[in-house]
Amino acid sequence: MRPVLLACAVALGLLACTLVVPQDGLAHGLVGKQDLPIPRWLFAWGAAVVLVVSFVALAILWPKPRLERESPDGVPLLRLPAVAEPLAGLVGVVLFATVVYAGLAGTQTETANLAPTAIYVLFWVGVPFLSLLFGDIFRALNPWRAVARAVAWVAGRGGGEGLPDPMPYPARAGHWPAAAVILVFTWVELVHGGGSDPSTLALLALGYAALQLVGMSLYGIEPWTRHADGFAVYFSLFASLSPLHWKGTQLRRRRPLVGATRLVALPGTVALLVVMIGTTSFDGFSEGDTWSDLAPDLQRFFVDLGLGQGAALEVAFTFGMLAVVLLVAGLYRLGIQGMRSIGGGVDAAQLGRRFAHTLVPIALAYVVAHYFSLLVYNGQSVGYLASDPLGDGSNLFGTATATIDYDVVGPNGIWYVQVGALVLGHVAGLVLAHERALVLYRRARDATRSQYWMLAVMVGFTSLGLWLLSAQAP
Amino acid sequence: MITLPIAHAGHWLVSLLYLAPVVILVGALLVARARDNRLGDEDEDLDDGVFAEGAFDDDLGPPPRA
Numbered sequence: 001m002r003p004v005l006l007a008c009a010v011a012l013g014l015l016a017c018t019l020v021v022p023q024d025g026l027a028h029g030l031v032g033k034q035d036l037p038i039p040r041w042l043f044a045w046g047a048a049v050v051l052v053v054s055f056v057a058l059a060i061l062w063p064k065p066r067l068e069r070e071s072p073d074g075v076p077l078l079r080l081p082a083v084a085e086p087l088a089g090l091v092g093v094v095l096f097a098t099v100v101y102a103g104l105a106g107t108q109t110e111t112a113n114l115a116p117t118a119i120y121v122l123f124w125v126g127v128p129f130l131s132l133l134f135g136d137i138f139r140a141l142n143p144w145r146a147v148a149r150a151v152a153w154v155a156g157r158g159g160g161e162g163l164p165d166p167m168p169y170p171a172r173a174g175h176w177p178a179a180a181v182i183l184v185f186t187w188v189e190l191v192h193g194g195g196s197d198p199s200t201l202a203l204l205a206l207g208y209a210a211l212q213l214v215g216m217s218l219y220g221i222e223p224w225t226r227h228a229d230g231f232a233v234y235f236s237l238f239a240s241l242s243p244l245h246w247k248g249t250q251l252r253r254r255r256p257l258v259g260a261t262r263l264v265a266l267p268g269t270v271a272l273l274v275v276m277i278g279t280t281s282f283d284g285f286s287e288g289d290t291w292s293d294l295a296p297d298l299q300r301f302f303v304d305l306g307l308g309q310g311a312a313l314e315v316a317f318t319f320g321m322l323a324v325v326l327l328v329a330g331l332y333r334l335g336i337q338g339m340r341s342i343g344g345g346v347d348a349a350q351l352g353r354r355f356a357h358t359l360v361p362i363a364l365a366y367v368v369a370h371y372f373s374l375l376v377y378n379g380q381s382v383g384y385l386a387s388d389p390l391g392d393g394s395n396l397f398g399t400a401t402a403t404i405d406y407d408v409v410g411p412n413g414i415w416y417v418q419v420g421a422l423v424l425g426h427v428a429g430l431v432l433a434h435e436r437a438l439v440l441y442r443r444a445r446d447a448t449r450s451q452y453w454m455l456a457v458m459v460g461f462t463s464l465g466l467w468l469l470s471a472q473a474p
Numbered sequence: 475m476i477t478l479p480i481a482h483a484g485h486w487l488v489s490l491l492y493l494a495p496v497v498i499l500v501g502a503l504l505v506a507r508a509r510d511n512r513l514g515d516e517d518e519d520l521d522d523g524v525f526a527e528g529a530f531d532d533d534l535g536p537p538p539r540a
Binding site: 041044045047048052068261262263264290338341342343344346350354436439440441442446452453455456459460463464466467470 | 488489491492493494495496499500503506507523524525526529530536537
């Protein structure tokens, strides 16, 4: 039998097997809540078709760069009074202090204490959504930056010579510190056994703030914040996709995605984006059946090496997380290597940095897809946690008895948002890659050819995302 | 009790279906590349001129604007 026919026969066989196996049976007896009109895997096929059609449409209908040539400044919408920025900083400091105090002084039951929800839901998931809608609002709310600016302002007014000049931020460090911050934070969230303990989170938050203050005092507030404050960089990347952006206290409007084309890819920028996508992917992967099958074997392996049960599980999860991050890095590298096959002799690292910004919408798509339900459901718990942040029975705002409404969005609605986010994010990635190729390559034909492999990478990321989501779906 | 790998076959089969679009696309790209190689790349002599002038002058920044 010819190889092509054999491959078709195998594919048809797989298809037939899957169609006769009931979906609920695959989910280890979980009661299905989603009622989708077609199997979930067919959404992955549909998404792939959308991406291929988008790619062809870009090649035919988008022959010249538009976003890359547009001014990133946009047009002014409104200007807030100068006092708005220090006020926002004050709000950030108060919120930070409240969360830390709740973590240290409140109950250590994670669902009854404000700190875990505030950090993992409102801060980690909520701020990216807000950044996409309203631009880089965290820059104004950033509590450690606000404290540093206040100290610098006071020192400047105090007479004398003020604070000593900061050292230049080391160019080689680039975004590596930010990548390390995001990796460590997600490790605490997904791997560390006590990652949801309110007091642990509060102490880590204090430690992080202290580290930022030291860094800003050494290298300057803005250079440090733009490069090494992992959360500030993380949120600013998402904000670069927004149609709104802030220039001081002036709010300006520009075309969505334009900000991302101005991303300066430093050493560590690609690593940061890969960590962002990889850790979110692992969050989904670790809740699926494949990891459930694999993790006990890995844990047993490390127990046999002499570790305790808990430590062995943490090491197994650490390996799993790093493996998924490396997988994502490998996928991106594959796209870049494919681009190199067009010729030109540019090394992969250089080309990889030029296309780093195309990963930003993908990272956001993964965040939206994986955490939308968390934000919609668990985000509501801020209603009662705000009134009782310590979990001691207080009712500060009269909302301590509020509950979570699980009917606000149904399971089908969640699924459609997830699929929509993944498809839109990857189409946005394709647009950015196409634009960048048009700028870099001399001829439009080469620009399009160079993106064949990037299209394969985007389809790969989309399929991976949908596979991870389907493994978690009820 | 021994658990046969076939017990999880359902998961793997569905997982393969998610992989199928990527496999099809990569297969198509490989076939296209093989065909190009067989026919010979007419633009091979332009290898050094693939990129626009100054495209990588400032490696760490966005490419220069026109």
